Amino acid sequence: MKVGRFLIKRDETDDGYNDPPRPFIEHLIDLRDCLLHCVIAWVLCEIIIIPFAPKITEWIIAPAGLSTDKVQGLGWTAGFSILIKIMLWGGTALSMPFLLFFIMRFVFPGLKRTERSIIVFCLFASTFLFGIGVWMAYAATLEIAIDVLQKINSWVGIKVDIVRLDEHVDIVIKTIIAFGLAFQLPLLLLALGWIGVVPSEALRSRRRIAIVIIFVIAMVLTPPDPVSQILMALPMCVLYEACIWIIRLRELARGDKKKEEDDDEPPAPDDGAD
Numbered sequence: 001m002k003v004g005r006f007l008i009k010r011d012e013t014d015d016g017y018n019d020p021p022r023p024f025i026e027h028l029i030d031l032r033d034c035l036l037h038c039v040i041a042w043v044l045c046e047i048i049i050i051p052f053a054p055k056i057t058e059w060i061i062a063p064a065g066l067s068t069d070k071v072q073g074l075g076w077t078a079g080f081s082i083l084i085k086i087m088l089w090g091g092t093a094l095s096m097p098f099l100l101f102f103i104m105r106f107v108f109p110g111l112k113r114t115e116r117s118i119i120v121f122c123l124f125a126s127t128f129l130f131g132i133g134v135w136m137a138y139a140a141t142l143e144i145a146i147d148v149l150q151k152i153n154s155w156v157g158i159k160v161d162i163v164r165l166d167e168h169v170d171i172v173i174k175t176i177i178a179f180g181l182a183f184q185l186p187l188l189l190l191a192l193g194w195i196g197v198v199p200s201e202a203l204r205s206r207r208r209i210a211i212v213i214i215f216v217i218a219m220v221l222t223p224p225d226p227v228s229q230i231l232m233a234l235p236m237c238v239l240y241e242a243c244i245w246i247i248r249l250r251e252l253a254r255g256d257k258k259k260e261e262d263d264d265e266p267p268a269p270d271d272g273a274d
Helices: 024-048 050-064 078-110 113-156 165-182 185-194 200-205 207-221 226-264
Strands: none
Touching: 024 050, 024 078, 050 078, 050 113, 050 165, 078 113, 078 165, 113 165, 113 185, 113 226, 165 207, 165 226, 185 200, 185 226, 200 207, 200 226, 207 226
16 A cells, blocks of 8 residues: 555565554553653644734634734733733644654554555545635634624624634534535545444434534534524535445445355355256
8 A cells, every 4th residue: 555655664574464463561662652652742832832822813813804902812811811822722733644644654564555545545634625615604604603793782682792712612623623624524424334333324314414514513613593404504414415325335345345246156056966
């Protein structure tokens, strides 16, 4: 496997594994090294993200179309609180490729070639879907959601001159992460359907229930306005339908392959009995 070749430390055996039996203590040493490398990478990324905190703060405020005069911190510790949140979420996001590298380097030797291929595909697909969710939340949903909330305040008769910075940051981070994670659900269904655990007929027959669940999830994860809930739920419904068709095509291909194998089997020998 070309993609995961740099992760392999030993020669592969005939059965597709590349980790021959070893003493248990060696596995513990490898696990210790993996955890140590992950912790070091995470701490370094937490430190590296600090100089970019002012720009990230501007990036967080930008979707609302608000100026820094309206979004203000209402306490001496407001800046420190925002810095900690940026370090936590930004540093974790920055360290994710390194964490995945060290984890896969530890896990891959114990997996077969096909299993490694599936994991690499799922990682790429998961990253792509998470990126789409983040882009959708930042490019459209946040601005629309905050605009709707402002109009609700105006309609109710509440004038909002100052927005708490920590509250605004919480809404932005929560929405971005919620959209990124919500777009992982179709990948989970696709993986279960691909290995035959969840058939396409089960997904098709429970479509209405799934739509209700999707809207409930969107209601819980998004800001308290109907527009952002709909903006999250509709793409998830489309992805759910796409999963049904992809799993169905997989089932058809698997059925054709099984039929060809049955046709290639030699007929049972005749024992000569009348």
